[in-house]
Amino acid sequence: MKTTETPAPLPAESGATVSTIDVPAPEPARRKREGGVLNVFSHGVLVIWAIMVVTPLLWAVMTSFKSDSSIFSSPWSLPDKLHFDNWSRAWTDANMSDYFLNTILVVGGSLIGTLVLGSMAAYVLARFDFPGNRFIYYLFVGGMSFPIMLALVPLFYVVNNMGLLNTIHGLILVYIAYSLPFTVFFLTAFFRTLPTSVAEAAFVDGASHTRTFFQIMLPMAKPGLISVGIFNFLGQWNQYMLPTVLNTDPDKKVLTQGLVQLAVSQGYKGDWSGLFAGLVMAMLPVLGAYVVFQRQVVQGLTAGALK
Amino acid sequence: MQHGKYRFIVGFLALPLGLYALFVVWPFIQSIYYSFTDWTGLSPEFKMVGFDNYTRMLHDDIFWKSLEHSLLFALVLPLVTISLALFFAFMINVGGRRRRGGPVISGVRGSSFYKIVYFFPQVLSIAIVALLFQFAYNPDSGAVNSILRGIGLDSVQPLWLGDPNLALWCVMAVLVWSTVGFFVVLFSAGMASIPAELYEAALLDGASRATTFFRVTLPLLWDTVQSGWVYMGILALGAESFAVVQIMTTGPGGPDYSTTVLVLYVYQKAFRDGQAAYATTIGVALLVVTLAFAAIVMRLGRRERLEY
Numbered sequence: 001m002k003t004t005e006t007p008a009p010l011p012a013e014s015g016a017t018v019s020t021i022d023v024p025a026p027e028p029a030r031r032k033r034e035g036g037v038l039n040v041f042s043h044g045v046l047v048i049w050a051i052m053v054v055t056p057l058l059w060a061v062m063t064s065f066k067s068d069s070s071i072f073s074s075p076w077s078l079p080d081k082l083h084f085d086n087w088s089r090a091w092t093d094a095n096m097s098d099y100f101l102n103t104i105l106v107v108g109g110s111l112i113g114t115l116v117l118g119s120m121a122a123y124v125l126a127r128f129d130f131p132g133n134r135f136i137y138y139l140f141v142g143g144m145s146f147p148i149m150l151a152l153v154p155l156f157y158v159v160n161n162m163g164l165l166n167t168i169h170g171l172i173l174v175y176i177a178y179s180l181p182f183t184v185f186f187l188t189a190f191f192r193t194l195p196t197s198v199a200e201a202a203f204v205d206g207a208s209h210t211r212t213f214f215q216i217m218l219p220m221a222k223p224g225l226i227s228v229g230i231f232n233f234l235g236q237w238n239q240y241m242l243p244t245v246l247n248t249d250p251d252k253k254v255l256t257q258g259l260v261q262l263a264v265s266q267g268y269k270g271d272w273s274g275l276f277a278g279l280v281m282a283m284l285p286v287l288g289a290y291v292v293f294q295r296q297v298v299q300g301l302t303a304g305a306l307k
Numbered sequence: 308m309q310h311g312k313y314r315f316i317v318g319f320l321a322l323p324l325g326l327y328a329l330f331v332v333w334p335f336i337q338s339i340y341y342s343f344t345d346w347t348g349l350s351p352e353f354k355m356v357g358f359d360n361y362t363r364m365l366h367d368d369i370f371w372k373s374l375e376h377s378l379l380f381a382l383v384l385p386l387v388t389i390s391l392a393l394f395f396a397f398m399i400n401v402g403g404r405r406r407r408g409g410p411v412i413s414g415v416r417g418s419s420f421y422k423i424v425y426f427f428p429q430v431l432s433i434a435i436v437a438l439l440f441q442f443a444y445n446p447d448s449g450a451v452n453s454i455l456r457g458i459g460l461d462s463v464q465p466l467w468l469g470d471p472n473l474a475l476w477c478v479m480a481v482l483v484w485s486t487v488g489f490f491v492v493l494f495s496a497g498m499a500s501i502p503a504e505l506y507e508a509a510l511l512d513g514a515s516r517a518t519t520f521f522r523v524t525l526p527l528l529w530d531t532v533q534s535g536w537v538y539m540g541i542l543a544l545g546a547e548s549f550a551v552v553q554i555m556t557t558g559p560g561g562p563d564y565s566t567t568v569l570v571l572y573v574y575q576k577a578f579r580d581g582q583a584a585y586a587t588t589i590g591v592a593l594l595v596v597t598l599a600f601a602a603i604v605m606r607l608g609r610r611e612r613l614e615y
Contacts (some may be wrong), residue, residue, distance in 0.1 A: 010553050042398050043415060049395065050424050052484070057427065058437055059450055072448040076457065121323040124316050136324065147545045148599050150590035151334035153348065153577040154341065158334055177330035180323060208316040238432035240550045245578065256434035260554055263438050272442075273546055291343045292422055292428045297430070301489070302496040 091147035099258030110175035126191035143181030165239030191225035348583025392490030425488035
């Protein structure tokens with residue numbers, strides 16, 4: 001692939017250690033060849049994986065414009081013409097518009113709630129000394145390692161008894177509760193790194209604790225809030241298990257549930273093209289947003305995991 | 308600072324802590340309690356039955372099958388995913404040849420493109436990914452088999468998800484596909500914080516790329532790899548495996564329970580079979596497996612922390 005370029009920076013002694021991938025070669029050419037073989041191999045693997053990631057997504061986009069018969073007869077051929085009706089059918093007849101609206105409502109409410117409540121708890125836990133501080137902190141953080149499924153059965157009845165089953169606000173409250181462990185963990189660490197002097201000055205000047213928090217600390221914590229916000233947005237937008245259990249009313253379904261439901265019902269109706277249109281519809285907004293905000297998304301996700 | 312301090316603390320903690328206690332902590336405590344009852348979940352009556360559910364679980368063949376599959380998930384998935392991700396991340400960040408006048412350490416050509424593309428599946432819902440691959444695996448009209456036909460392998464047309472021996476591996480492949488990108492980015496961030504002098508020194512001493520990886524990169528990245536391992540294991544035992552198995556395999560649970568995992572079995576017992584108490588018992592087993600997994604990884608992976 002790149003054997004004609006300048007030789008690899010690896011000194012000659014490296015020959016021994018990588019020789020397993022090497023082919024027998026005359027001594028003078030050995031150094032160049034070996035770097036080349038290794039490069040071709042590893043570049044090849046990188047390219048293959050990129051193809052493996054992109055192909056299924058492109059295949060789905062292509063399929064969403066095809067007619068049902070050609071989906072089955074020739075899965076890889078290009079569409080004979082662009083069947084935009086698949087998309088409009090999915091949007092209106094298959095209720096994709098409703099699922100989108102429900103998801104936006106649920107995720108919007110949960111995201112705001114998670115950030116507000118999470119930062120309140122994290123601020124108090126990071127900045128104030130009081131009996132039980134450590135206990136509450138570990139109670140929150142411990143939630144990260146427990147399998148949600150264990151709690152789901154009793155949770156169903158807790159939610160049911162409160163009359164919150166199959167409601168948007170019930171789902172929002174549960175999403176917030178399950179997002180708190182990571183949010184509190186991340187933001188507590190973040191608030192500890194912020195300088196105290198500004199907040200103390202404000203407090204001395206007569207601002208209340210609450211006012212100091214909302215007007216001084218929260219704006220200072222913006223980078224942390226963005227990171228943890230992206231993390232929670234992706235998690236809540238893609239949530240599947242919680243709505244499957246707590247939200248069985250067809251009118252209240254969120255996107256992921258709606259699509260699975262669609263897959264089952266379209267299976268009976270045989271409207272595969274409509275289903276693919278729905279799938280692509282659900283994929284494109286997040287993929288598009290990721291490409292645009294790629295840097296922030298990656299920073300947000302890795303900042304959390306590296307702490 | 309004392310003025311109104313406690314009122315403020317209580318005011319700020321009450322709502323988050325209340326929600327968390329009500330929807331997370333309380334159900335957890337309840338579920339352990341319910342595992343000692345004969346509660347069906349359908350009616351409010353139940354009585355204590357001691358360890359009956361636990362004895363029943365130990366004699367339940369499907370439980371052992373699901374446990375086996377879950378353990379396989381927890382072992383194979385992190386191993387494959389993290390190895391692939393380490394290789395990709397190393398190539399992307401360190402593997403490039405030195406360009407004249409460029410930095411000592413750089414990734415291969417196009418590394419920023421790879422980093423963006425590899426992350427694609429991570430932003431998609433696992434439910435969407437599962438649906439997509441369910442079609443790709445379709446034996447008659449799916450993308451995979453028609454590629455095989457296209458390259459002349461007409462005789463090789465596996466049933467994929469319909470084949471009890473293959474279904475589990477098909478499901479795992481989907482999880483690897485969807486999570487590798489996250490770890491590539493995670494390890495890339497870790498590798499970026501390793502000082503370039505260390506690589507320079509290694510190169511001067513004549514280290515090859517493989518040596519550089521095993522002697523410099525991996526030891527310095529160890530903490531990240533370890534927490535990634537635990538994170539992936541928890542995913543493989545919990546939410547992610549639930550979604551792929553429930554959506555992709557028929558039944559669900561696959562032909563002859565060949566893809567049932569613990570988390571799916573909990574769901575089926577609770578919400579399909581009306582055996583809520585028994586479901587929580589299996590849930591407790593799942594909790595034990597998860598905690599044991601995390602403890603073992605932490606224990607085996609313990610090394611002296613390297614400062615740099």
